[in-house]
Amino acid sequence: MRRTSRRFTIHDLIEACIEATAQFHPDDKSISKRTVQRDIKFMREELGAPIIVEDRKYYLYSDPSFSLESTPVTEDDGILLHEIRQMLQTYHEFQQTRELDAFIARIEQSIHGTLSPNQKIVELDHFDRVPGRQYVATLYGAISKQQPLLVTYRPFHDGQASEAPFSISPYLLKTYNSRWYALSYNHAIGQLVQIGLERIIDLQPSDEDFHPPTGIQLDRYFADRIGVSADFGAMPESVQIWVKPKQVAYVRSRPWHESQQEISQDESGMVIQLHLIINYELCAKILSFGPGVKVLSPPSLVQKIQDTVTEMMNRYTEEIQA
Structure with a gap:
């Protein structure tokens, strides 16, 4: 749009975008008009690009000297890039993230006042030594x-x-x-x-x-369970769980599953209902709350949790008697 000798229509800009991205996505030629319009809006509002429209058809910069390449990167931008880089390093298994991490590192070096490369802002749960x-x-x-x-x-x-x-x-x-x-x-x-x-x-x-x-x-395959495991052919079931009063706020703020609904609540606690596959991860979740929750239904899950708690109690009893 800096070439004042030529005026660009929206279709010209679409073609230019397809040409510019061809080296990265040679088979993708489906950039839409709406996508380009959103990009123009972003450039105006977030990057301060002085884009105007002439004759209700042609796009150009009102200031021919404007260039995105000369737009300064602020210290706030640097801090944000630093945080993104830390998050990307969590998934360094992918070649794409390693390349992007190196790219962001080069940008960081060009920004004055950015944080030390070793200074962490976000600490994510992650284990580098997990086999596989x-x-x-x-x-x-x-x-x-x-x-x-x-x-x-x-x-x-x-x-x-x-x-x-x-x-x-x-x-x-x-x-x-x-x-x-x-x-x-x-x-x-x-x-x-x-x-x-x-x-x-x-x-x-x-x-x-x-x-x-x-x-x-595929994008919904694991939606019917907590975690990943399930017996072949297993179907979701309705599960009702009582939550003691002290745990109510926590369970509300961190739902166990997307199907979670509140059935009732009073001074004695809250009852929630889940609709999901009963698997190992659900049982582990229930047991992790100890006496803070109690399974009400279905009877098969009640029995499973009872058997597990009884076995745990027997283990400790054996140790005390020994």
Whole structure:
């Protein structure tokens, strides 16, 4: 828009944007008019770009000397970049985040008064030593390219034993409780499985054909549970839980699940209802609250929690008697 010898229509700007992004997204030529209009609005309001419209059709700068390249980066911008960089370092398994981190570092160096590179503002729960992180980039690439993989796997319940290699079609990477999982189609058994990356022994390309996800809404697959685990074919159930008064505010501020609803509340406490798959993570959540909560229904979950608490009590009783 600085070229005053030419006036740009919105369609000219769309073409220019497609051309400018072609090196990054060569197959994407679907930049919309609305996207460009939002960008123009952002440039005006956030970057102070003096963009005007002539004859209700042509876009240009009212000040021909204006350039985004000469727009100064403020100290506040530097602090924000510093925080973003810290968050990106949490996911350094991805080549993209490592490259972006290096790019932001170069910008930081050009800003006077930015924080020390070692000074933290945000502390995230993260564990660098979790086994399996080295497979994240491989799985990410395989999902993007629809490349089946040959997995050698060691389930927890088998100790040090490993299964014979089997092929998977990976669909989705997920983190839960500082661990990585890959939702995948297991070619050997013909069903979906959650592969815990810390249990992978080896990962290689497979010669089998990719099995595309059919009838699966990947972005909602884990929405019906807490965490990742579920028995094959398990369906969501209604669960009612009593919460003691001292825990009410906490449970309200941090819902257990997106389906959480308040059924009743009085001086004796609150009753919430969840609609989800009953799995290991739900039981662990209930037990983590100790006497602060009590399962009211369904009876099968009541019994499961009772059995677990009884077994725990017996363990401690045995130790005291010994």
